[in-house]
Amino acid sequence: MLKLFLQSLFILFFLLSSxxxxxxxxxxxxxxxxxxxTIVSSGKVYSLGFFSPEKTTNRYLGIWNNVSAISIIWVANRDKPLDDSTGIVTISEDGDILLINGKKEIFWSSNITNSPMNTTAQLLDNGNLVLIDNSNGRIIWESFGHPTDAFLPKLKLNDNPRTGERVLLTSWxxxxxxxxxxFTAGLQALNIPQIFIWNGSRPHWRSGxxxxxxxxxVTDMYVVYLDGYSVTKFDDGTVSFMRDYxxxxxxxxxxxxNGSFVQTMWDVNRRVWNVTWIAPIDVCDVYGKCGPFGNCNLRNSPMCSCLKGYEPKNKEEWDKGNWSGGCVRKTFLQCDRNSNSSDKNKEDVFWKITNVKVPDFMDVxxxxxxxxxxGLCLRNCSCLAYSHDPGIGCMFWNRSLIDVRQFPVGGSVLQVRVAYSELDKKKDIRVIVIVPVTIGVVIIFIGVFFLWQSMAKRKGANRKGRILTHEVGKAYIRGSSGVVIRDDIDEASLDELPLFSFKMLETATFQFDVTNLLGKGGFGPVYKGKLVNGKDIAVKRLSRASGQGLQEFMNEVVVISKLQHRNLVSLLGCCVEKEEKMLIYEYMANRSLDLYLFNRFQEILDWTKRFNIIEGxxxxLLYLHRDSRLKIIHRDLKPSNILLDEHWNPKISDFGMARIFGGNQDQANTGRVVGTYGYMAPEYAMGGKFSEKSDVFSFGVLVLEIISGTRNTIFYNDDSSLSLLGYVSTLQMV
Known part of the structure; x- marks a missing residue:
């Protein structure tokens, strides 16, 4: 009995104290x-109560997710904390929600004017605290209308350009x-709705x-039915942006x-918040990084360049890496030319730039x-550029072209207006060179033609039967020189690499049906296919909008066709017909590593699998650097380029960026830095120097991501705001 009494006393003491x-x-x-x-929503999802941030004694009224004690999503008295634990939340006589202390001083109020006297405050399962008029059930106030720093499903970011009223998030x-x-964030509904983050009154980030x-x-966004985002326009002029996930x-x-958006999802199994998206994601995402008429592209070195027809406003500052001044036009447009000019009737032209976030300040x-x-842009002398989107229509820019950045994939097409001479200069030079050269070539050709004709007759018998229609699973029979593909491509020997016809691959993928789409990369889409002999294949099809092109295509063919290793993906063949260029690989049943590493499928990768993947x-990598007959530097090692077979064996893929080193060569320089931000070694990203060490650096980042399950480029730590690499470097080994 005494033991039971003491247990009951302890429980009572715990409830009273905590x-x-x-x-x-x-x-x-x-x-x-x-x-x-605390009060708890009916589904036990959210709680309302008092809390103190870490290392403080101040008391605040807030709402948090019940899954985690540190996931505060709303604070009432954020600018007026209580200094003791005497706080009380009650409904006032006139129907307001009041937060008062022991001295009856008001620290926060819902501040409803003309509110009914009979009201109830209720916490909903979506995290919204609402004040309800009991006489008719109408919501007369809600915390979603006065958010703190959290954007939740069902919360509306509003903007009314007529009245200037807005619902904004404000950072802690x-x-x-x-x-x-x-920092504040919200919707700007002028002309076309966009999401902004502002630092004070200055834009810090823009969604497009x-x-x-x-x-x-935002290249990570998909479509409405997957992401759940929507924009609604109301009769009073209010425009709302909402996510209904x-x-x-x-x-x-x-x-x-620090002014960044960080999206997290709760991992039920690991009981942690996983970071799934962050913005700005890199330096090019910062608003106006390269100034007016500048373009930011992380694949270039330096990252900032002027748009076609423009030059740096201050060349000295630009060369020092200060790009904020932007660029200015270097050649007059048609409307600006002197009426007496000899070229006054030559019409302006447009220069196309793909995969971009279009500039700010557009008209529609x-x-x-x-x-x-x-045509509309040409007829308007003030029109500097245009773009078209099927969901928007025509977008025109009549002012500065600010906040242009270029992505590896995705984005829009921007047509920049330039003087005709900007695109004609190269044509004029070509005419001067081509005409005399063509005459010379014709004369030589006539002499060579007869020699070629006699040689062709002797080779015809040998070639006949050697390059025939391709049979499934068999390579062409070749002479010693190998098959040479010609189709607007530089000659390339494909040493015993099978050639597949477009018709064969179209059949294998069911006309490249979307249901067979395995994923998309910088090269283009990848489809699963099945040959007539039952063999599964993966078909990588070069996209016309791809940031990569012919050089990367041929590079991958030449490099990987010479390599054989259990931890390198096998290239089965290629297809080059007219505009189509495709690579055919062995099919990897478990697809790419990033599919499992950074989302809800993480639990599939137990520690044994992770260790084997790192080892593989x-x-x-050791084979590429030391054991193959060619010394290969991959230059783009990352989770999406690690494929997994049915036994979870890793295989390195995507050799479009790879470089072959000579036997005694251990380092090289390049003016064109390629790869993926977050995985590039510093000396390569900043100076273009690459070697085996560049791949080893990428491998180190990859190992950290495999161990932590967190992507380096979207890692966020509240205390230090470092990248994953920076965070790990601060840890002390015990």
Whole structure:
């Protein structure tokens, strides 16, 4: 009996000292919420109560996810904390929600004017605290209308250009202080809806325009039914941006004190918040990084360049890496030319740049087709550029072209207006050179023709039967010189590499049906296919919009066709017909490593699999650097380029960026830095120097990602705001 009494006494003491959960999701005029108590939404998803940030004693009224004690999503008295535990939440006589202390001083109020006297405050399962008029059930106030730093499903970011009213997120001042910080985020609905992050009044990041499906400057977005984003326009002029994410997955986007958006999803099995998206994701994502009429591209060195027809405004500053001044036009447009000029009638032209986030400050003509945009822009002397999106129509720019960045894939097409001479100069030079050269070639050709004809007769018998139609699983029979493919391609010997016809691959992939799509990369889409003999294959098809091209295609053919190792993907053949260029690989049943490493499938990769994957990648890399007959530097080692077979054996793929070294060569320089941000060694990213060490650096980043399950480029730590590499370097080995 004594033992039972002591246990009961202990439980009572614990409840009195630490607070307890009120069995309700609401607060009424007859009930109060004291410091130490909480109310919980009906589905037990969110709680409302008092909390103190780490290393402080200040008390705040807030809402948090029940899955994690540190996931605060709303704070009431963020700029007026209580300094003791006497706080009480109650419904006032006039129907307001009040937060008061023991001295009856008001620290926060819902501040409803003309509110009804009979109200109830209720916490909903989506994290919204609402004040309800009990007489008719109408919501007269909600915390979603006054958010803190969290963008949750069902929360609306509003903008009314007519009245100037907005619903904005505001960052915490510091990770431990929920007071109002320097950064705000919200919707700008002028002309085309866009999401912005502002640092004070200055733009810090911009999403690009909404086209009815996605924010076109966010390449990680898909479509409405996958991401759940939507934009709604109301009769009073209000425009709302909302996310209605399907399913019961807990997710949130937090505006951090350093001005970054960080999206996290709750991993039920590991009981952690996984970072799934971050913005700005790199330096090119920062608003106006390269100034007016500048273009930011991480694949270039330096990353900033002027758009066609423009030159640096301050060449000295530009060469020092200060690009904020941007660029200015170097050649007059048609409208600006002198009326007496001899070239006054020569019309301006457009220079196309692909895979871009289009500039800010666009005007829109929604009802126009793509072919109408160019004519309208040409007829308007102030029109500097145009773009067309099926979901938007024509976009025109009449002011500065600011915040242009170029992606490896995705984005939009921008047509920049330039003087005719900017594109004709090369043509004029070519005419001067080509005409005399052509005459000389014709004369030589006549002499060579007769010699070639006699040689062709002797070789005809040998060639006949050697290069025939391709049979499944068999290579062409070749002479010693190998097969030479010609189709607007430089000659390339494909030493015993099978050639597949386009018809064969079209059949194997069911006309490249979307259901067979395995994924997309910088090269283009990859499809699963099945040959007539039952063999599964992966077909990588060069996309016309790809950031890669012929050089990478031929490089991969030449490099990988000479390599054989259990940890390198096998190239089965290629296809080159007219505009089509495709590579055919062995099919990897478990696809790429990143599919499992950075999402809810992480639990599939137990420690045994992870260790074997690391070991296999290391063996493949050692073969490339030391054991193969060619010394190969891969230059783009990352999770998406590690494929997994049915036994989870890793195989290194994508050799489009690879370089072959000579026997005694151990380092090289390049003016064209290629690869992926976050995996490139510093001396390569900044100076273009690459060697075996470049791949070893990428391998090290890859190992850290495999161990942690966190992507280096979107790692975020509240205390230090470092990358994954920076965070690991601060850890002390015990």
């Amino acid at each position: 607070g307890f959960c009120i069995e309700s999701d609401n607060i009424t005029a007859s009930s109060v919420l004291k410091d130490g108590d 001042k510091t990770p431990r202080d929920p007071d109002f910080g320097s 325009p909404w086209n009815g499906q996605i924010l076109t400057g 399907y399913g019961k997955i807990l997710m949130k986007i937090i505006l951090k004190p 003509s929604t009802a126009l087709e793509a072919e109408e945009c160019e 990648i290391g063996r493949g």
